Amino acid sequence: MSLIRMSSPHVYKSNTTSNVMRLVLIATLPGITALTVFFGWGTLIQILWAGVLALAFEATILKLRHRPPGLYLRDGSALVTALLLAVAIPPFAPWWVTAVGVFVAIVIAKQLYGGLGQNPFNPAMVAYALLLISFPVEMTRWTAPFALNGDGWPIASFVDTLGAIFGSAESLWYDSFTGATPLDELRHRGGLTTEEAWRQSQVLSVGIGAWYAVSAAWLMGGIFLLYRKIITWHAPLSMLLALMICAGMFYGFDPDNYASPFFHLGTGATMLAAFFIITDPVSSATSNRGRIIFGASIGILIFIIRTWGNYPDGVAFAVLLMNLAAPFIDLYSQPRSYGHTTANKGRGGKA
Amino acid sequence: MGKVFAFHGGIHPPENKKQSTRTPIRPAPLPKRLYLPLQQHIGTSASPLVNVGDRVLKGQMIAEPVGRISASLHAPTSGTIRSIGPHPVPHASGLESDCIVIDSDGLDEWEEHQGLEDYTSLKPGALIDHIRRCGIAGMGGAGFPTDVKLHLGDDHIVNTLIINAAECEPYITADDMLMRERADEILGGIRVISHLLKPSHIIIGIEDNKSHAIRTLRTALKECELNIDIRVVPTKYPSGGERQLIQLLTGLEVPSGKIPADIGIVCQNIGTTAAIYRAVHFGEPLISRIVTVTGDAVAQPQNLEALIGTPFADLLDAAHVYEDRLYRLVMGGPMMGMTVEHDQIPVIKTTNCIIAASRDEMPPAPPEQPCIRCNMCEQVCPVTLLPQQLYWFAKGREFDKAKHHNLFDCIECGACAYVCPSSIPLVQYYRFAKSEIRTEEAEQHKADHARERFEARQARLEREQEEKEARRKARAEEAARAQKARKAEPADTPTAAPALDINALKTAAAVARTKLKKAQKALNTARESGEGDLPALEAAVAAAQGSSDQAQHALEQANSSTASGITANVDLKQLKTAAAVARTKLKKARDALKNAEDKGLEGLDKLRATVTTLEQKAEAADQAHQQAEQAATPADNTPPTDLKALKQQVSIMRTKLKKAEAALANLEGEARTQAEQALTELRQRHAAADQAFKAAEQMQIEAAAAQGVDLKKLKVDAAMARAAVTKLERALGKTEDEQERTALESQLVTARDKAEQLNTTLQQHAPD
Amino acid sequence: MSTVITAILILFGLAVVFGIILGYASVRFRVEGNPIVEQIDALLPQTQCGQCGYPGCRPYAEAIANGDAINKCPPGGQSTIESLADLLDVEAIPLDAEHGEEKPKMIAFIREDECIGCTKCIQACPVDAILGAAKQMHTVITDECTGCDLCVEPCPVDCIDMIPVETTITNWKWPAPTESRNLIATDRGRGLQQEAH
Numbered sequence A: 001m002s003l004i005r006m007s008s009p010h011v012y013k014s015n016t017t018s019n020v021m022r023l024v025l026i027a028t029l030p031g032i033t034a035l036t037v038f039f040g041w042g043t044l045i046q047i048l049w050a051g052v053l054a055l056a057f058e059a060t061i062l063k064l065r066h067r068p069p070g071l072y073l074r075d076g077s078a079l080v081t082a083l084l085l086a087v088a089i090p091p092f093a094p095w096w097v098t099a100v101g102v103f104v105a106i107v108i109a110k111q112l113y114g115g116l117g118q119n120p121f122n123p124a125m126v127a128y129a130l131l132l133i134s135f136p137v138e139m140t141r142w143t144a145p146f147a148l149n150g151d152g153w154p155i156a157s158f159v160d161t162l163g164a165i166f167g168s169a170e171s172l173w174y175d176s177f178t179g180a181t182p183l184d185e186l187r188h189r190g191g192l193t194t195e196e197a198w199r200q201s202q203v204l205s206v207g208i209g210a211w212y213a214v215s216a217a218w219l220m221g222g223i224f225l226l227y228r229k230i231i232t233w234h235a236p237l238s239m240l241l242a243l244m245i246c247a248g249m250f251y252g253f254d255p256d257n258y259a260s261p262f263f264h265l266g267t268g269a270t271m272l273a274a275f276f277i278i279t280d281p282v283s284s285a286t287s288n289r290g291r292i293i294f295g296a297s298i299g300i301l302i303f304i305i306r307t308w309g310n311y312p313d314g315v316a317f318a319v320l321l322m323n324l325a326a327p328f329i330d331l332y333s334q335p336r337s338y339g340h341t342t343a344n345k346g347r348g349g350k351a
Numbered sequence B: 001m002g003k004v005f006a007f008h009g010g011i012h013p014p015e016n017k018k019q020s021t022r023t024p025i026r027p028a029p030l031p032k033r034l035y036l037p038l039q040q041h042i043g044t045s046a047s048p049l050v051n052v053g054d055r056v057l058k059g060q061m062i063a064e065p066v067g068r069i070s071a072s073l074h075a076p077t078s079g080t081i082r083s084i085g086p087h088p089v090p091h092a093s094g095l096e097s098d099c100i101v102i103d104s105d106g107l108d109e110w111e112e113h114q115g116l117e118d119y120t121s122l123k124p125g126a127l128i129d130h131i132r133r134c135g136i137a138g139m140g141g142a143g144f145p146t147d148v149k150l151h152l153g154d155d156h157i158v159n160t161l162i163i164n165a166a167e168c169e170p171y172i173t174a175d176d177m178l179m180r181e182r183a184d185e186i187l188g189g190i191r192v193i194s195h196l197l198k199p200s201h202i203i204i205g206i207e208d209n210k211s212h213a214i215r216t217l218r219t220a221l222k223e224c225e226l227n228i229d230i231r232v233v234p235t236k237y238p239s240g241g242e243r244q245l246i247q248l249l250t251g252l253e254v255p256s257g258k259i260p261a262d263i264g265i266v267c268q269n270i271g272t273t274a275a276i277y278r279a280v281h282f283g284e285p286l287i288s289r290i291v292t293v294t295g296d297a298v299a300q301p302q303n304l305e306a307l308i309g310t311p312f313a314d315l316l317d318a319a320h321v322y323e324d325r326l327y328r329l330v331m332g333g334p335m336m337g338m339t340v341e342h343d344q345i346p347v348i349k350t351t352n353c354i355i356a357a358s359r360d361e362m363p364p365a366p367p368e369q370p371c372i373r374c375n376m377c378e379q380v381c382p383v384t385l386l387p388q389q390l391y392w393f394a395k396g397r398e399f400d401k402a403k404h405h406n407l408f409d410c411i412e413c414g415a416c417a418y419v420c421p422s423s424i425p426l427v428q429y430y431r432f433a434k435s436e437i438r439t440e441e442a443e444q445h446k447a448d449h450a451r452e453r454f455e456a457r458q459a460r461l462e463r464e465q466e467e468k469e470a471r472r473k474a475r476a477e478e479a480a481r482a483q484k485a486r487k488a489e490p491a492d493t494p495t496a497a498p499a500l501d502i503n504a505l506k507t508a509a510a511v512a513r514t515k516l517k518k519a520q521k522a523l524n525t526a527r528e529s530g531e532g533d534l535p536a537l538e539a540a541v542a543a544a545q546g547s548s549d550q551a552q553h554a555l556e557q558a559n560s561s562t563a564s565g566i567t568a569n570v571d572l573k574q575l576k577t578a579a580a581v582a583r584t585k586l587k588k589a590r591d592a593l594k595n596a597e598d599k600g601l602e603g604l605d606k607l608r609a610t611v612t613t614l615e616q617k618a619e620a621a622d623q624a625h626q627q628a629e630q631a632a633t634p635a636d637n638t639p640p641t642d643l644k645a646l647k648q649q650v651s652i653m654r655t656k657l658k659k660a661e662a663a664l665a666n667l668e669g670e671a672r673t674q675a676e677q678a679l680t681e682l683r684q685r686h687a688a689a690d691q692a693f694k695a696a697e698q699m700q701i702e703a704a705a706a707q708g709v710d711l712k713k714l715k716v717d718a719a720m721a722r723a724a725v726t727k728l729e730r731a732l733g734k735t736e737d738e739q740e741r742t743a744l745e746s747q748l749v750t751a752r753d754k755a756e757q758l759n760t761t762l763q764q765h766a767p768d
Numbered sequence C: 001m002s003t004v005i006t007a008i009l010i011l012f013g014l015a016v017v018f019g020i021i022l023g024y025a026s027v028r029f030r031v032e033g034n035p036i037v038e039q040i041d042a043l044l045p046q047t048q049c050g051q052c053g054y055p056g057c058r059p060y061a062e063a064i065a066n067g068d069a070i071n072k073c074p075p076g077g078q079s080t081i082e083s084l085a086d087l088l089d090v091e092a093i094p095l096d097a098e099h100g101e102e103k104p105k106m107i108a109f110i111r112e113d114e115c116i117g118c119t120k121c122i123q124a125c126p127v128d129a130i131l132g133a134a135k136q137m138h139t140v141i142t143d144e145c146t147g148c149d150l151c152v153e154p155c156p157v158d159c160i161d162m163i164p165v166e167t168t169i170t171n172w173k174w175p176a177p178t179e180s181r182n183l184i185a186t187d188r189g190r191g192l193q194q195e196a197h
């Protein structure tokens, strides 16, 4: 009789990495829809373009690393990375910006570090930060929400958008469809108080609704992920709370100079970051406690960078900074195990 | 109904329990052959009490416990012991271990046995001894000897007795069925344990998916005087883990590295309680247990009461296995059980379940993918470990860190591996890391031990060296002194006289000398005083002088002969060793030469020269050896003198001599002179006889030594010849070259012949 | 000019102060660690086989402390090299093949009916793992034998074999899950592969 010999357990939950990634992709649908509705076709085109590139890069590099591409491509992690990058960059960003971004994310930030599970930094955020520093013009030219472009549903047509991304459009054309983001607007308000800036800027007073809507859509996706137990509440909640508390404190003391907590939560990439970026398991802290620390630190960093930093939105930098700190957090955030009175700290073994 | 607490994590795998609870427990058919591993429990293996061929009766103890943590073993049915030796056992390694194999005779004849009349009147020690004699070990999972746990009351205060009826693993229903059908036995067992441990309260922890069993137990409890609390815990794996159940029922955690008794809790499996009941009330040892036989590959999943030692195949047959569907055979539950590869593996005391799984039911695990640090494993770990970190450390062999992350608190429950989306065999990684760490520690321990021994040896060698040096010095001094003394009195006895006979001679000589001196003294006094019989005295002195001289002479002769004997012996031995060494060297050099020739190395000529020289040397040594041997042989041929007779003669004469001497002391005058003459004569005769005896003895010794040497030499030669054969065989195995092979083969044939020849000679000459 | 002098003076003063502090600290907080030789010796396998070219592990430990290479101990193998590298903070290098290869653990076994009782192996054994007296049969105490091989050569009748330590259920180790599972889906076992029986 020849039977097989294996280590226990002998049954498994049917719950694969690709399943996890598929659910993440599903959870981004509301956000993508909202972006498309309010900012035009650009996001969708970028996602498709980035997705194709990501798969191609991943397959090539896996071949070079002598790994079976089929198995690894199926885990879907490349697609998730590409998608997160694509929704983060401006919808009208030229094709080569996306291409460079995807290359950096997949090849450099992920595969060169050893592939899925080994990358210390969130690949999408590495790429985003690099693009932001290298191509500031292209990266800050956000599409203006439809509300500012006139009556009806005046977003750029699909073909026009395609042309803008893959060919080049007149700067005049850009001007009519792009504009500053609310965070930019608030940052470059000169000597105005928050209140005044709000009244003066169309982006803030009229366009903000679109941004809030998109954030709400991301939040929906996040709740879906929480419900499906794909992510835990620890990192998102602590990040949002930390951001809110920081913003709330400063707004409470000096409403003229600081934006309201709600504004912080509702604009920029806050929601996207909270549920889709900092929950990237690979590059975040790994224990529950660690994730609370990780999330809260990112919340605080986002607030600091937004308020006093040079860039309008600080999500990418905050995430990267904390990625750097994650192994350290892991060392000092071990949970207390059963039968121990205190948690072990540090790395153990010979110092 | 007390409060139920919670433990961290846990999972809800599909239960698959219904299949096997449809029919009542059924006794399994009596197997033809039973295999009883000597180690079915934690601790030391039991040691067999029976021999192959013995007939044993059902319930007879066939192996006894060794040491405190061990359990005895009983014949599950009557029959004969077929063998005692290795047989596959249920173990994750799939290795074999010693088993007692019984061929059952089909009679199932019980040994005389009876229960304890009134266990409450017994001393606790005696009662526990009875349970130990019945071989009861924990029937839940690990198989910890129950008597050890029952002794816990001695040095711990036991507040709470927890009866583990959670049975949280999927598929298993053995305990469930036991509770449904034998609640009274369970209660009886609890009574015994409670009598021994005197806990202040007793809790039965049971999962809420066993409502039938809960009902039966509740009914049974109504008539029970004990303070037993049935607590229903939510169904969640692994609530049946000892530590998890304790946390569920009491909210306490057993400190890491401690046992539950340290916090006043003792846990017993429900199956064990029934076994205790049977042991105490009927005197039945643990020879059977309830086994759930289930899985998609059996037609009738059910619970069977099987004898310990029943091969799985018999149970599978009883449940009508579909051979073609059977893909994986698991002993225990699907989460923590082990696979077995062999259907002749027997049921042991801890076998609660056999799952005959089809391929669809337990498909091979998907390939391992990289850990995405998703944290799902941490969410479910009942010990609140960080499985993902442990995995990294185990995989990267960073065992220090793994230990720091409490690897050894992992209960290997498999919850983490169950949920891991990357299908990482996490538990195996932990097991691997644990056994690596354990081996490393053992090796470290061994290395330390070896270092100690090495250092001790080093110190001893040094000391010995010093002592030798000291002794050598002392000897040198002694020799110098002796030389001086000899110069001063040349008649003095030579110092080197090791043999016993020489000692005797020496004493005789000394006695003679003393006598001579005394006689001389007497003569002198007589002369001075002018009294007494001067001539008679003078004659006596002359006689004494003669005998003393004779004794001295004999002594000297003996001395020289022994000395030569010794030198001959020593020489022979040395020569032999020299010859052996020369031969070995020669052989080695030849080997080297051959090697060198093979490889075409340089320095061939030199090696050749060495070999030739060595050959010559070996020959010379051999010759020298043989010559020496021949020289030693003649001793062999001398017809052995009748030593006994000689000895008798000597002792008779000695007695006569003594008598005469005694008489002499009483005699006066002429009679005395006569007597003295007679005495002298006697003495001379005695001395002669003695000498003859000694010479004969010496010869005998020499002959024996020669013979012994011969035998030894033969033995050595034979051993060497054998060694040569093995060496050649080995060389033959290694070479591939045709020519060389033939050469080697012919050499081998010669070597074999020689070895055989020597062996036969050796056998002929062997003393017995 | 004076500013320059002040600057120099201040720097000098600082240097003196820190020098004193550092000096004090180095005296006060000196790590009373094991002498390095002890630590190295503790990592060596103590087989005492001499394959490293030194008459035992301790002499080799001393040699390492004096700068000898750390890759000369075959019984310790790669894991010992790694822990030595860790201890000494140097690069772990592969085992020097000149001194031998890493072999599975062995112990000596004397074929007792062939033993002539010459005591030569006793004299060779560095850890006194052989029991016997002149002209008596000798035997190896398996628990003490380190498998150093040193007794094999001196035996005049070649009756000592080095046999690999047998795996039983008591010393069996869980193997690491096989690497192949990382790459390709196979229908092999989860980690453990089937062994031919």
Ligand code: SF4
Pocket: B370, B371, B372, B373, B374, B375, B376, B377, B378, B387, B388, B391, B416, B419, B420, B421, B422, B423, B424, B426
């Ligand atoms: S469940 Fe698996 S993939 Fe997720 S963190 Fe744990 S080990 Fe890694």
Ligand code: SF4
Pocket: B380, B381, B382, B383, B384, B385, B386, B387, B409, B410, B411, B412, B413, B414, B415, B416, B417, B426, B427, B430
């Ligand atoms: S196997 Fe160990 S690490 Fe995994 S869940 Fe169970 S106790 Fe935790």
Ligand code: SF4
Pocket: C044, C045, C046, C047, C048, C049, C050, C051, C052, C053, C054, C055, C056, C057, C058, C060, C072, C073, C074, C075, C076
């Ligand atoms: S090679 Fe290794 S085991 Fe052998 S003596 Fe040298 S250090 Fe010790």
Ligand code: SF4
Pocket: C107, C108, C124, C125, C126, C127, C128, C129, C130, C140, C144, C145, C146, C147, C148, C149, C150, C151, C152
């Ligand atoms: S018995 Fe032989 S192999 Fe074992 S330690 Fe002694 S000399 Fe070395």
